[in-house]
Amino acid sequence: MAYGAYADFLPLMVSRLPDCNIILIEQAIYRASRQFCQDSEALTKSQSMDTVADQEDYSLVIPTGFNILRIYEVRVRSAAEVTAGDEGTVTDPSKYEYVLPDQLAFFDNNAPATEVITNGLTVEAIVAPVEDVIDTSMDFDFVVRWASGIRAYAYSDLMGMVKKPWTDPVESARFLRDYWVEVGNAKREKHVLGTTRVMKIQPPSCFI
Numbered sequence: 001m002a003y004g005a006y007a008d009f010l011p012l013m014v015s016r017l018p019d020c021n022i023i024l025i026e027q028a029i030y031r032a033s034r035q036f037c038q039d040s041e042a043l044t045k046s047q048s049m050d051t052v053a054d055q056e057d058y059s060l061v062i063p064t065g066f067n068i069l070r071i072y073e074v075r076v077r078s079a080a081e082v083t084a085g086d087e088g089t090v091t092d093p094s095k096y097e098y099v100l101p102d103q104l105a106f107f108d109n110n111a112p113a114t115e116v117i118t119n120g121l122t123v124e125a126i127v128a129p130v131e132d133v134i135d136t137s138m139d140f141d142f143v144v145r146w147a148s149g150i151r152a153y154a155y156s157d158l159m160g161m162v163k164k165p166w167t168d169p170v171e172s173a174r175f176l177r178d179y180w181v182e183v184g185n186a187k188r189e190k191h192v193l194g195t196t197r198v199m200k201i202q203p204p205s206c207f208i
Contacts, residue, residue, distance in 0.1 A: 005143035006033075009151060012042040013158075018163035021157055030131070032153035033138060036146060036179075037069075037128035040186035043142050044072050044124050051076070051113035051120035056106040058121065060135045065138070066127040071098045082119050098125075149182025 006029055013025050037043045045063045062068055074096060077088030095110040104123060106112060113120055129138055143150065152175045158164075159172035 005138045005140040008147070009154075013151070013154065016155070017158060018168045024158065025032070025154070026208045028154040028157045030129070031157060032150045033143070034129050034131065034195070035153055036150050036183065036186070037126075040146075040149075040183045040190070041069065041072075041126045042146070042186035042190045043127055043139065044190075045126045045127050046122060048119040048122045051115070051117045052143055053113065053115050055113075056108070056111045058104045058106075058123075060102045060123060060125065061105055063127060065129055067130055068098070068102070069128055071096070071104065071123060071128045072126045073120040074104070074112075075124075077120050079115075079117050079120070082117060088120075088122065098161055114171065146182060149179055149186065152176070152179040152182065 009029050010022070010025060013029075014020075014022065017025065021121050045066065047061055049058060060068065071093075074091040074093075075088040076091055077086060081088050091112065096104060096106045156172045156175035156179060159166060159168040159175065161167055
């Protein structure tokens with residue numbers, strides 16, 4: 001495992017679950033990271049592309065190490081807005097759809113532009129790491145911000161295993177409750193407070 005963003009996870013979890021195989025702990029961390037992204041929808045990645053006159057279908061670039069879950073926001077900018085560095089106008093979600101695996105399709109007569117505009121289209125997508133993601137693909141700031149939630153799910157996953165030396169149904173349930181609290185916090189921070197884009201970093205707690 002290339003520890004990177006998860007560098008603090010393994011020693012903490014090994015100290016709490018000394019009988020658990022390190023490979024199992026690593027796998028649990030990966031699953032937890034992916035699950036947190038799926039449940040919270042808090043991790044997004046943006047990409048800009050050129051608009052083409054009256055074009056309704058655009059290909060997205062899938063970020064390395066991630067899957068796109070859905071489109072969070074689409075913004076269209078005029079040439080003047082691009083030059084001025086403005087964010088542009090948010091497009092009504094009823095005017096487009098995300099078609100797996102990598103297509104943004106605007107419905108009939110809803111093409112975003114009538115001319116070629118460099119970087120005239122910005123797409124923000126909700127993403128989650130692929131199942132075999134390597135640590136270097138995951139956002140360090142995101143992992144640090146939500147370390148408690150990710151680690152809680154990993155603990156719950158491992159302690160919920162049947163007939164293992166580290167099996168503990170009571171603690172598994174407690175950690176799962178802690179996990180859902182953090183998922184709720186992430187959802188609120190993204191959708192209500194709107195602070196995910198400017199990531200607020202807080203150090204992970206030493207123990208959980």
